[in-house]
Amino acid sequence: MSEAESKKSVLFIATVAAFLPAFANSAINVALPPIGTEFGMDAVLLGWVVTAHLLAMAVFMVPLGRAADIWGRKRFFTLGMAVFALSSLFCAFPSSGSALILFRFFQGMGSSMIFGTSVALLTSVFPPGERGRALGINVTAVYLGLSLGPFLGGILTEYLGWRSIFLLNVPLGILVVLLTVRRLKGEWIEAAGERFDGLGSVIYALALVSTIYGLTSLPSASGAAFLALGLAGIAAFALVELKSDSPVLNVRIFRENRVFALSNLAALISYGATFAVAFVLTLYLQTVKGLSPLYAGLVLVAQPAVQTVLSPWAGRLSDRMEAQVVASGGMALTAVGLLLLALGLDAETGVGFIIAVLALLGTGFAFFSSPNTNAIMSSVEKRDYGVASGMVGTMRSLGMMTSMAIAMTALSVFMGRVQVTPEVYPQFMEAVTAVLSVFVVLCVVGIFASLARGRVRKEE
Template sequence: MKSVNDKRLVLIIICMTAFTTPFLTTSVNIALPTINTDFAVPDQALLNWLVTGYLLTAAIFVVPFGHIADRYGLKKVFVTGLVVIVVSSILCAMSSSILMLIASRAIEGVGSAMIFGTSLAILTSAYPLKERGKVLGINMAVMYGGLSLGPSLGGFITHFGSWRLIYAGIALYALVVALLASWKIADEGPIAKTGRFDLSGTVLYGAVLVSLILGLSSLQETIGVALFGLGLVLMAVFFWWEMRHTNPVLKVSVFRKNKVFMFSNLAALINYSANGAVAFMLSLYLQKIYGFDALTAGLILIVQTVLMAVFSPMTGKLSDRLEPRIVASAGMSICAIGLVLFAMLSPGTPLWLVVASLMFLGIGIAFFASPNTNAIMSSVEKSEYAMASSMVSTMRMIGGILGLGITNLIFTYFMGHAEIPATGPYDLLMKSIQVAFAVMAGLCIVGVGLSLARGNLRKAEATQIAHPIKKP
């Protein structure tokens, strides 16, 4: 894409899409109590599947759809994903039962997987190496904006209208983006060589993620440990199969041969794991220990995502000038400081220190995420962009689930399976929070080492020319 205006239109379209999925997740979370009342849900576990079902399908299909995009074209899969979001959101808005809503959300996860596997690839193709960090940072800022606005805007729509209007609005919004993408993003056609589709690898990949995600979500139980163990065994089988397949769904060879790509993805997994349960633990701390209501606690937690949104474009641009390894490692170090401060929380910790720790974490994630994504996307060839885009989303989703799984395991160790009491004392809850944050801080320190170990990105890429996405 040679025209500056064309590049900017691509950026606008991808950013519009980046807002959709995080907004859907956080806005619907705030509406769960109302959904529960409307459908008179007989089992509260069904409510959890509104979130888990979406995450499962998105995680399972993101890599296969990245592979499919290489075979049939990035634009085709991207626009199809938006259409699936439109249809599934309409089905969500029209749902007559909790089971229909869960199924519709799962379909929405499939659409999101199509977008996750192609959006960063399209954006990376449109911009030269020297500008990628900046635009990836802008894209990430919009994503964090969706996370920030989701609870407040979703709560407003639910309170004054209906949770169904959230889905109706997303359907209309996604339709507009789909039309823009069809109009302004040209289809370059297949990138990879055609060949027999790796159906066995795709099934194995799905089985690995189902086992790991379900296992991580219930590590405190025997079945969870068994599922997690099964996932590790299946993962070994999957890697063995992929290394022998001529057209693998996941190019494992890239991890073996590309040090920057491998360590950047490992650093991402660690970072998202270390920060995946922060909102959960701080929400409990602010409401149970401090005595704030849910609205006040939510407003305090927004400090982190706002700073992430504000600083991401700046840090992304910084990674265009400095080695992403340096900027991302500095960000991970700042995250570690914030997590150490949280590990020192007590019932008497002043609120200003809680907010200051949140600010450390928000700035740290901003310094890590955009440069690290820049490193991942810029370390591979154009034929591997879709795979790299898929891995960015996979690390984020698996990391978040891993963080929650570790946290649940720690909480169960100290508190057993008993519910958190409505009134104090909260000594065991406080101890659980302190230990969990200490473990997460340790993870983050390990992540700093992995981030530094990736090596320098810009040895041969300094003169790389951007691959056009739209023909003149």
């Protein structure tokens, strides 16, 4: 196989692999009510159907990315897709709600292996001058999955039942496994023979679980305690890794590599400031505005649809311009969009205004995400591609969890643990405004983090 054919094969396989978990996570939200009815699950347990997947991704992304650097990226990518397909089959036929949550956790583990290696594979085969375009296409696949998820998920749930969402992943996952085995020759191993840091991996996993559980349990005292314990665990993890000869995460990169550290911080802030926007707007559109789930889903498609269209172009632009400029501009557009929502959203706000602002948010995130990922992957040596790829996914997962924690905390503080009914609409709108205001502040901080990273492109 020629080099050009190898690049095309890797790009196609990584693109399909990026689409599947994104589609599954987006589509499952539409299916939560019938799942809850069938298994008698309350809102908290239904939340864990989503959270279990994100938690597994955050916990396993970096350790398995490091393992892939040592034992082979293609091997772990293939294993991850197989785990994802098999767990999807189990998710379609759980015996209880608790079993579904468990299988979703294993599905998240498979997703972590996919996301933790696919970007590394692309970075391994595409040189710097072509890398932004390839990463842009990969990000586009994620956004396409997010865009089609609510619409196709609604159709599948309505006519074939919620199990069909999971069953769709099975043949597509098997197809990717077969294509990987047959089309990708050779292996990518940049850290062969190095020791895998088991102790560091365990501390990392426990620290993240405690941190994420604490965030999602705020503002309770137990949530604060778990959050404090998790943050202490992260500090302990950093100390252990600094002394390790073969760390699961080379934390020195954060101290020695300004671009890597600040680009990851910007990614964490970006996802933290945007992920829960769709969550609060879904509640707003279906309660305050009285829209049907299908109509609300069509409104919310505006953001990921624009991201899908613009991400490849933004990726190509980052091959020609500094990511410092392109990504910071994208973050600034996102901040403007969030500010418009925070100031303009009330019971009388027109749907056209919301769609326009969501399109602006999609534009901003498209111009941030691909260039920022390009900056992260281009700032490390080849031997660290797997860990860097895993860190991209980890920042995404942690940012999403942080975003949801902010939203749920605000709703709890302003409304209490009640349903969104007409009696509490004023308090609900206060909570939404507070959430969006916090997101604006986060984005402003993110702009400075993005600008402070410095130059990525080498002078020619």
